[in-house]
Amino acid sequence: MSEEARSEHAISQIGGRAEDRALIVDGRPRRRRRTMAKLRSLSPVVRRFVPRGRNKSTTTGPWFGVQPRLHGKRTEPLDRKTPTFGQLGTLEVRLARTAGEIKRAQQIRYQVFYEELAAQPDPYAMATRRDRDSFDNICDHLLVLDHNVDPRPFRRPRPRIVGTYRLLRQEIAQNHGGFYSKQEFEIDPLFEGHEDKRFLEMGRSCVLKPYRDKRTVELLWHGAWSYVLRHKIDVMFGCASLGGTDLEALAPALSYLHHNHLAPPEWRVRALDDRYVPMDRLKVDDVDARKALRALPPLIKGYLRLGAFVADGAVVDEQFGTTDVMIVLPVSGISHRYINYYGANASRHA
Numbered sequence: 001m002s003e004e005a006r007s008e009h010a011i012s013q014i015g016g017r018a019e020d021r022a023l024i025v026d027g028r029p030r031r032r033r034r035t036m037a038k039l040r041s042l043s044p045v046v047r048r049f050v051p052r053g054r055n056k057s058t059t060t061g062p063w064f065g066v067q068p069r070l071h072g073k074r075t076e077p078l079d080r081k082t083p084t085f086g087q088l089g090t091l092e093v094r095l096a097r098t099a100g101e102i103k104r105a106q107q108i109r110y111q112v113f114y115e116e117l118a119a120q121p122d123p124y125a126m127a128t129r130r131d132r133d134s135f136d137n138i139c140d141h142l143l144v145l146d147h148n149v150d151p152r153p154f155r156r157p158r159p160r161i162v163g164t165y166r167l168l169r170q171e172i173a174q175n176h177g178g179f180y181s182k183q184e185f186e187i188d189p190l191f192e193g194h195e196d197k198r199f200l201e202m203g204r205s206c207v208l209k210p211y212r213d214k215r216t217v218e219l220l221w222h223g224a225w226s227y228v229l230r231h232k233i234d235v236m237f238g239c240a241s242l243g244g245t246d247l248e249a250l251a252p253a254l255s256y257l258h259h260n261h262l263a264p265p266e267w268r269v270r271a272l273d274d275r276y277v278p279m280d281r282l283k284v285d286d287v288d289a290r291k292a293l294r295a296l297p298p299l300i301k302g303y304l305r306l307g308a309f310v311a312d313g314a315v316v317d318e319q320f321g322t323t324d325v326m327i328v329l330p331v332s333g334i335s336h337r338y339i340n341y342y343g344a345n346a347s348r349h350a
Contacts, residue, residue: 076138076172078102085226086349088215090148092159093223093349096141105141105164106130112206117243118321131204138176140167142223144207144216163207163216167227170199181239184315185326190237190269197234200227205299217298219349226346228331236329239315240300241322247277250323254314255282256292257300257325263309267328271313277323279314300327307333 084094096102109131113119125131144163151157170191173179179201181187191199202224207216228236242250258279262268271277293301311326342348 085223085346086219088219088349090146091162091215091219092145092147093219094143094145095227096143101143101161102136102141103130104161105143106132106136108161108164108208109204109206112208113320116209120319120321122319133180134177135168135180136166138168138172140169140227141165142167142220142227144211144219144223146211162211163220164204165202165220165224166204167224168201168203169231169233170201173201181237181326184239184272184275184317184324185311185313186270186272187237187326190235190267190328193266194235198232199235199237200231200233202236202238217302221302222342222346222349225342226350229346234331236327236331238327239324240297240303240327241317241320241324242295242297242300242314243322245316245318245321245323247281247316247323250295251281252287252292253295254279254323254325255284255287256289256296257310259284259287260289261304261308261310263311263328267309267330269311269326269328271311271315271326275315276313277316279310279312279325300325303327303329305335306338307335 078097078099079095080097082095082097084092086093096105106128107130110121110125110129113131114121114125119131142165143161145159146162147157147159149157149160168179179187180203181201205220207220224236227233242253244250247254296304306329308327308329311328315324316322317324343350
């Protein structure tokens with residue numbers, strides 16, 4: 001049979017529609033991929049029920065209708081051979097090596113922030129049981145892992161992630177949308193006044209409840225100090241949280257921070273005007289320092305012992321149910337006692 005005859009026969013078999021005629025190749029009808037076509041036709045319907053991402057810092061309305069769009073790729077590839085920063089017994093501290101480890105760190109954050117504390121999950125977090133945002137893709141994730149785990153059948157044992165810290169270097173942040181803290185504090189003057197310094201933002205610190213002891217916290221600090229030395233960081237900063245949004249109940253702690261640890265002018269930043277909450281809620285003579293210190297979270301007390309300052313003003317975070325303060329810690333101002341303890345080259349637990 002000739003080519004023309006084969007084509008005419010094929011057209012007569014599949015019908016006379018124009019889109020079907022276009023399927024004739026060399027006189028042979030090509031099978032239509034009906035299943036895929038149906039799926040493509042349903043995609044607009046499916047997209048209608050997927051929450052759309054918007055940046056909460058630029059929109060109004062209830063927080064639970066807002067979520068930044070999550071990017072699909074990291075700006076820097078993960079290093080599967082990143083070295084261990086330190087070990088203490090069965091615990092190890094290092095950076096996340098795989099996307100799976102980052103997801104597990106996000107699950108730990110969800111467990112602590114949302115299930116244990118007062119944070120309220122948005123639809124994304126609730127569906128995935130992970131605390132995540134677009135900054136996770138440009139950050140390094142410091143992990144504390146416990147290797148004392150039960151073996152798995154036919155598979156290598158996988159250490160359990162028990163603590164995490166999120167680290168964002170200045171050069172990466174400036175090339176990919178800025179720092180997380182910019183949603184709450186006016187931090188640009190900090191960089192403009194210290195153009196010769198390298199900054200590191202630290203945040204999303206959490207440890208599982210059974211592991212909240214000296215060993216785990218010590219390893220987190222050891223890992224952070226190792227990271228600071230590796231990347232020649234000059235200044236650490238970031239948001240730290242006090243539990244609760246009742247400003248009257250937090251007045252002693254906030255006032256203590258303002259009167260005793262307010263940053264000097266060269267390191268002082270201020271909360272955004274539309275979110276600014278005064279911290280000097282009590283006069284200096286009315287503050288019971290011991291009572292205020294007991295009310296401070298261990299993380300903030302740890303920063304203060306190292307020599308950190310706080311910014312001017314606090315910010316109430318309704319989603320996480322916290323009141324945030326800005327911590328600024330120049331490396332040159334860290335107490336020599338702690339540098340000697342961890343080692344000038346982070347050798348204590350190496």
